[in-house]
Amino acid sequence: SPNNEVDSSTNEGTINLSYATFPPPGTFPNIQMNKWAEELELRTDGQVEVDPFVGGSLLEASNMLDGVSAGVSDIGLTATTYEPGRFPLLEIAEAPSGYQDAEISSQVVNDLIEEFSPDSLEDFKVVTSFATDPSYIQSINPISSLEDIEGEQLRISGGVSSVLEDLGASPVGLPQDQVPESMQTRVIDGNVSSREILMDMNLANQAGYVTDYPLTITIFVVVMNQQVWEELPDDTKEVIDELNKEMSLFTGQYLDGHIEEAMEWGEESEGVEILSLDDGEEERWDNAIEGMQEDRVRRAEEQGLPGEEFQERLYELIEKYSE
Amino acid sequence: MDYIILAVIGLFVLFALLFLRMPVSFAMFLIGFIGVVAVVSLDAGFNILAADVWYQFTSYSYSVIPLFILMGEIIYRSGMADKLFEAAYKWIGHFRGGMASTTILTSAGFSAVNGSNSATAATMATIALPELSKYNYSKSLSAGSVATGGTLGIIFPPSAVLIIIALQMQLSIRDLFLAIIVPGILLTILLIANIIYITFKDPTHGPAGARHSVKERLISLKGVLPIAILFVFVLGGLFMGFFTPTESGAFGVFGAVVIALVTRRLTFRKFQIAISSSLKTTAMVLMLVVGAIVFGRFLTVTGLPNALAGWVEQLAFPSIVILLMILFVYLIGGAIMDALGFLVVSIPVFFPTVVALGYDPLWFAVILCVVTSMGAITPPVGVNAFIVQGLAQNTPITTVFRGTISFIIVYIIFIGLLILFPQIVLFSI
Amino acid sequence: MENKQSFSTKERIWESDQGLKKTSKTNIIIKMTDHINQGMAVLAGIALVAMAVLVVLNAILRMYIAPIPGTPEMVGWFAGITAIFSLGYAQLSKGHVFVDLLIIKFTDTWKKITHTLMNLLSMAFFLITGVIIILYGVQLLNNNTLSETLQFPFYPLVMLCSLGFVGLFLAILKETILIWRGMD
Numbered sequence: 053s054p055n056n057e058v059d060s061s062t063n064e065g066t067i068n069l070s071y072a073t074f075p076p077p078g079t080f081p082n083i084q085m086n087k088w089a090e091e092l093e094l095r096t097d098g099q100v101e102v103d104p105f106v107g108g109s110l111l112e113a114s115n116m117l118d119g120v121s122a123g124v125s126d127i128g129l130t131a132t133t134y135e136p137g138r139f140p141l142l143e144i145a146e147a148p149s150g151y152q153d154a155e156i157s158s159q160v161v162n163d164l165i166e167e168f169s170p171d172s173l174e175d176f177k178v179v180t181s182f183a184t185d186p187s188y189i190q191s192i193n194p195i196s197s198l199e200d201i202e203g204e205q206l207r208i209s210g211g212v213s214s215v216l217e218d219l220g221a222s223p224v225g226l227p228q229d230q231v232p233e234s235m236q237t238r239v240i241d242g243n244v245s246s247r248e249i250l251m252d253m254n255l256a257n258q259a260g261y262v263t264d265y266p267l268t269i270t271i272f273v274v275v276m277n278q279q280v281w282e283e284l285p286d287d288t289k290e291v292i293d294e295l296n297k298e299m300s301l302f303t304g305q306y307l308d309g310h311i312e313e314a315m316e317w318g319e320e321s322e323g324v325e326i327l328s329l330d331d332g333e334e335e336r337w338d339n340a341i342e343g344m345q346e347d348r349v350r351r352a353e354e355q356g357l358p359g360e361e362f363q364e365r366l367y368e369l370i371e372k373y374s375e
Numbered sequence: 376m377d378y379i380i381l382a383v384i385g386l387f388v389l390f391a392l393l394f395l396r397m398p399v400s401f402a403m404f405l406i407g408f409i410g411v412v413a414v415v416s417l418d419a420g421f422n423i424l425a426a427d428v429w430y431q432f433t434s435y436s437y438s439v440i441p442l443f444i445l446m447g448e449i450i451y452r453s454g455m456a457d458k459l460f461e462a463a464y465k466w467i468g469h470f471r472g473g474m475a476s477t478t479i480l481t482s483a484g485f486s487a488v489n490g491s492n493s494a495t496a497a498t499m500a501t502i503a504l505p506e507l508s509k510y511n512y513s514k515s516l517s518a519g520s521v522a523t524g525g526t527l528g529i530i531f532p533p534s535a536v537l538i539i540i541a542l543q544m545q546l547s548i549r550d551l552f553l554a555i556i557v558p559g560i561l562l563t564i565l566l567i568a569n570i571i572y573i574t575f576k577d578p579t580h581g582p583a584g585a586r587h588s589v590k591e592r593l594i595s596l597k598g599v600l601p602i603a604i605l606f607v608f609v610l611g612g613l614f615m616g617f618f619t620p621t622e623s624g625a626f627g628v629f630g631a632v633v634i635a636l637v638t639r640r641l642t643f644r645k646f647q648i649a650i651s652s653s654l655k656t657t658a659m660v661l662m663l664v665v666g667a668i669v670f671g672r673f674l675t676v677t678g679l680p681n682a683l684a685g686w687v688e689q690l691a692f693p694s695i696v697i698l699l700m701i702l703f704v705y706l707i708g709g710a711i712m713d714a715l716g717f718l719v720v721s722i723p724v725f726f727p728t729v730v731a732l733g734y735d736p737l738w739f740a741v742i743l744c745v746v747t748s749m750g751a752i753t754p755p756v757g758v759n760a761f762i763v764q765g766l767a768q769n770t771p772i773t774t775v776f777r778g779t780i781s782f783i784i785v786y787i788i789f790i791g792l793l794i795l796f797p798q799i800v801l802f803s804i
Numbered sequence: 805m806e807n808k809q810s811f812s813t814k815e816r817i818w819e820s821d822q823g824l825k826k827t828s829k830t831n832i833i834i835k836m837t838d839h840i841n842q843g844m845a846v847l848a849g850i851a852l853v854a855m856a857v858l859v860v861l862n863a864i865l866r867m868y869i870a871p872i873p874g875t876p877e878m879v880g881w882f883a884g885i886t887a888i889f890s891l892g893y894a895q896l897s898k899g900h901v902f903v904d905l906l907i908i909k910f911t912d913t914w915k916k917i918t919h920t921l922m923n924l925l926s927m928a929f930f931l932i933t934g935v936i937i938i939l940y941g942v943q944l945l946n947n948n949t950l951s952e953t954l955q956f957p958f959y960p961l962v963m964l965c966s967l968g969f970v971g972l973f974l975a976i977l978k979e980t981i982l983i984w985r986g987m988d
């Protein structure tokens with residue numbers, strides 16, 4: 053049931069929590085959800101049950117926060133990257149910052165959200181948060197220099213598209229599910245995202261090249277309706293709090309393993325080639341995208357938010373978790 | 376479990392409102408909204424309603440619908456179908472029942488650039504009915520073949536029904552368009568075979584027409600050219616991967632305007648009429664689609680579709696029996712109400728079950744499209760039959776339905792073939 | 805029975821040739837309804853053509869130079885205006901499909917009563933829809949929601965869409981008035 057009222061028709065005292073996500077079944081945010089549900093049920097001795105609504109069947113990405121706030125679902129998974137303008141501080145962390153993998157980015161993001169509690173999450177209980185491995189260019193044509201990328205039409209999620217403009221490419225905003233077909237029809241020359249989709253959406257079929265240069269990350273936050281949270285028994289609240297960081301780490305590690313598998317499969321079965329930038333070229337790229345994060349820090353400061361402090365902490369945490 | 380009872384009550388109230396003449400889309404919106412309010416909360420109902428109205432109506436994926444509708448309207452209003460009819464007649468008109476077969480063949484050809492069955496039926500009624508009566512065809516065969524020909528409008532791509540099915544089931548529009556071409560050709564052949572059989576048994580139903588020379592036949596193909604070019608350009612572009620579905624719809628509009636202007640068949644007035652008619656169809660179709668989504672949200676929160684799928688999976692019946700039961704529901708649904716309306720109401724209810732039974736979604740989509748097409752000629756509510764009755768002089772509706780019966784049987788045989796030999800659909804993907 | 809039924813079906817296919825039905829006794833609500841819906845239909849028609857032009861232009865430009873940024877987003881907005889602004893216009897000619905299988909068996913008075921009841925229900929619902937769409941727009945404004953690609957604050961477009969439901973409301977109101985004038 054979509055509300056948490058004690059359901060009298062089943063076991064006495066069982067709490068049902070509805071949980072809405074927008075990515076399709078089998079993708080890592082849903083694996084995270086299943087794991088969380090399993091742990092929660094286990095650690096509350098079956099007191100709490102989770103009703104999943106995946107793939108946008110109840111709430112879609114664009115309406116996730118508002119929907120949870122309105123009580124359509126008790127819990128919802130949102131990607132802050134898909135809601136530009138709403139999370140000015142988190143946008144700083146989305147920009148390329150030198151994350152080595154999802155395990156690091158997830159933990160960093162989780163700490164930042166806890167320490168800086170973004171305004172837009174004020175009316176929610178944050179259940180957990182995690183992030184993707186940096187996105188990489190996955191393209192039809194080989195791209196290993198700024199000259200190669202010039203004018204290439206690459207799909208990227210809208211909130212971070214400026215990074216492609218900085219590199220001289222031409223960003224295309226398209227829903228994720230239209231990527232394979234659009235690539236097949238050459239509506240786009242490539243895709244910029246976390247690399248597990250090479251396997252999950254069989255993109256390796258089209259994209260023969262991956263440029264080994266980490267770009268932006270996508271941040272996911274799982275929120276619970278505040279009122280639902282307040283009405284939960286204390287022991288359940290404790291379990292949910294204790295799961296927050298565990299899930300962030302679990303998801304980061306899972307995704308890293310899954311990406312490794314996807315890359316191996318892509319290279320071996322589909323002949324995907326990984327292109328590295330030579331030293332001089334890498335420096336040119338670094339210079340080209342340098343401004344992205346600075347712009348975001350400045351924008352946050354203009355809105356009266358502690359952008360500089362956030363950025364400083366971001367790098368401290370990256371260093372901490374990279375050890 | 377109590378929520379499932381709410382879902383069942385919701386379905387009952389929905390049908391009650393439908394039969395009290397509330398438009399199908401309005402009723403789905405209303406019950407979907409009230410249902411979410413009842414199961415979740417008032418705030419939730421407001422959020423679902425507002426967000427779905429905005430994000431679904433403005434979804435890029437659905438933009439393909441108005442574009443294909445406009446393309447078909449322009450072709451229809453500029454009257455290019457009569458040339459198609461002339462050519463088809465010169466090739467097969469001299470056979471027994473040839474004029475009726477010509478009607479079916481022309482409908483199939485016209486469908487290649489038109490995505491609506493009512494437009495196809497109306498077009499064919501205007502062109503073919505006078506000719507059929509001139510050659511003393513029986514009223515039932517005339518009306519039956521025109522109404523049935525119209526159903527091909529949504530079988531061959533482009534097709535509004537296929538687009539809606541693809542979007543609701545999250546299938547690729549292009550795959551679905553490709554998958555139905557061979558079955559569509561087979562259906563066309565079966566429908567023509569039926570005409571040959573009828574006129575073989577009783578020649579008075581449809582006497583043969585005049586024979587035309589090879590030269591005449593070849594010349595007649597010139598009239599087919601514009602439509603053939605448009606088809607190759609629009610759907611070829613889609614199939615070859617030059618265009619996305621939305622782009623192929625937009626280029627279709629563009630191509631239709633160019634061809635209609637070049638052949639001097641399009642005036643500004645006709646263009647205006649095409650637009651205004653497209654707006655009405657677009658509003659109607661998208662209201663149905665979004666209404667079905669809102670209604671689907673209500674069913675989702677009650678858990679009915681998954682419970683139904685789970686329950687059916689446990690049944691001791693073989694899956695084929697369940698499939699046939701579902702198809703029977705469609706047959707009844709398509710008979711008593713507008714087939715498109717029934718389609719959008721039912722997809723959220725039955726689709727999880729069919730997938731759980733292990734049937735190929737693409738194959739099921741093709742079957743659904745065929746069943747929906749047939750609904751337009753089954754009594755008592757058959758849109759195409761009414762169009763033909765409205766345009767035919769002195770033909771009672773009972774005569775039209777008498778004419779469609781044999782074609783309905785052909786349709787049922789055809790559906791049986793698709794079930795027995797799913798390769799007919801699946802080999803092309 | 806088939807007569808009434810075929811009339812309504814036939815009408816919804818053919819009305820497009822005849823333009824909107826003019827009523828002899830013009831009442832202010834009816835006049836206003838027609839004008840508002842026709843005005844919105846003109847905007848919807850422009851949006852439809854604009855959408856086709858934009859898609860074609862974008863496809864050509866992407867083949868030779870670069871795509872127009874945010875095309876899918878803009879196309880979606882045009883498509884939304886096309887459909888939502890035509891809702892009332894379609895209703896004026898009974899464009900929204902309905903089932904009159906059962907109702908044709910009713911006596912005239914019962915027919916009028918049920919038809920009116922259904923219309924009142926629909927009107928109440930679409931009025932609510934119009935209001936909550938405006939409130940949703942306010943919410944989007946308060947949350948600083950921007951579109952994903954163009955980062956455009958689209959809440960005014962959302963609010964504008966409530967007009968489509970006002971048009972639909974009026975069209976159903978007109979239909980209800982005509983029922984009792986014996987013109988429907």
Ligand code: NA
Pocket residue numbers: 485486487488489490491527528529530531532533534
């Ligand atoms: Na067609």
Ligand code: NA
Pocket residue numbers: 709710711712714749750751752753754755756757758
């Ligand atoms: Na029917």
